[in-house]
Amino acid sequence: MSNGHSPFAHWPEAIQPRENIELTTRMAGADGLPPAFQFSQNSLQDYADCPRRFQLRYITGLRWPAVQSEPVQEHEQFVQQGIDFHLLAQRHQMGLPIEDIRPTGDPLALWWDNYLRFPPAGLPEQVRYPEIQFSTALSGFRLMAKIDLLAVAPGERIVIVDWKTTRKRPDRATLSERLQSRVYPFVVVEAASHLFGGTIQPEQVSLMYWFAQAPINPEVFGYSAADHTENTNFLSTMIAEILNQDEPIWPLTPEDFHCRYCVYRSLCDRGVRAGNLDEGGLDLADDEPEFDIDWENIEAIAF
Numbered sequence: 294m295s296n297g298h299s300p301f302a303h304w305p306e307a308i309q310p311r312e313n314i315e316l317t318t319r320m321a322g323a324d325g326l327p328p329a330f331q332f333s334q335n336s337l338q339d340y341a342d343c344p345r346r347f348q349l350r351y352i353t354g355l356r357w358p359a360v361q362s363e364p365v366q367e368h369e370q371f372v373q374q375g376i377d378f379h380l381l382a383q384r385h386q387m388g389l390p391i392e393d394i395r396p397t398g399d400p401l402a403l404w405w406d407n408y409l410r411f412p413p414a415g416l417p418e419q420v421r422y423p424e425i426q427f428s429t430a431l432s433g434f435r436l437m438a439k440i441d442l443l444a445v446a447p448g449e450r451i452v453i454v455d456w457k458t459t460r461k462r463p464d465r466a467t468l469s470e471r472l473q474s475r476v477y478p479f480v481v482v483e484a485a486s487h488l489f490g491g492t493i494q495p496e497q498v499s500l501m502y503w504f505a506q507a508p509i510n511p512e513v514f515g516y517s518a519a520d521h522t523e524n525t526n527f528l529s530t531m532i533a534e535i536l537n538q539d540e541p542i543w544p545l546t547p548e549d550f551h552c553r554y555c556v557y558r559s560l561c562d563r564g565v566r567a568g569n570l571d572e573g574g575l576d577l578a579d580d581e582p583e584f585d586i587d588w589e590n591i592e593a594i595a596f
């Protein structure tokens with residue numbers, strides 16, 4: 294591609310597309326997904342926010358060199374502290390004696406203090422499964438859920454706990470609209486019966502969001518057979534829609550809001566500068582910086 298004929302010729306050198314990057318897609322629909330691809334709450338949320346983002350991230354596989362939010366260093370520290378918090382909580386839930394560990398630096402020190410003083414209340418005590426992953430078949434694909442903590446009273450009830458390290462507490466309506474709130478209970482009902490000792494009735498499952506910044510005010514969602522039926526239809530329909538996308542460039546979101554914290558914003562001509570962490574966009578769980586914890590490498594983190 295010659296920059297003289299490129300639609301990106303006006304871009305600064307640093308964000309020029311590389312010659313070998315195909316900016317449309319290798320293939321559209323199911324054929325373009327990587328082998329053994331599994332849908333997840335993150336990939337489905339990407340599609341819900343912006344089909345083009347899903348295409349670029351999962352079909353094209355494009356890693357775009359842009360920051361998600363600014364200031365860059367503060368963003369990176371914030372994400373790292375979220376990872377560190379999840380690691381501490383995992384080890385604590387595994388029963389390791391780490392109560393005396395006092396991480397330094399805010400907000401991690403505050404989050405951990407909140408965790409120890411105000412842990413989620415009312416969880417089953419019998420069995421705890423921190424950082425556990427399930428998957429189930431749906432529409433010919435696997436749908437997976439990586440869960441921070443599963444608290445189980447076998448044969449009685451299951452509570453799914455998600456640690457939230459967002460800067461501000463999202464409201465209930467926002468949380469209820471997140472794909473996470475559908476995917477987690479759906480997958481647990483379908484795939485966790487071996488931990489429960491038998492078939493799980495949807496009413497035996499609940500989902501708790503626990504907020505490191507607001508620990509005494511978690512948000513709890515019940516679940517029901519009607520919810521499960523609705524989620525089956527909703528998630529199947531969404532996956533079918535993804536698989537049926539056949540345009541070379543999938544639709545770009547009309548909501549500029551999603552672009553402010555999207556790494557592809559320069560590629561989509563939706564602005565070059567990242568949104569600011571303090572501008573309010575990250576008040577919503579919708580724009581919580583994503584991080585996928587690589588548990589294979591997490592041991593390298595020291596406190």
Ligand code: SF4
Pocket residue numbers: 342343344345346349545546551552555556557558559561563
């Ligand atoms: S910058 Fe906006 S339009 Fe482009 S992929 Fe990201 S969210 Fe979608």
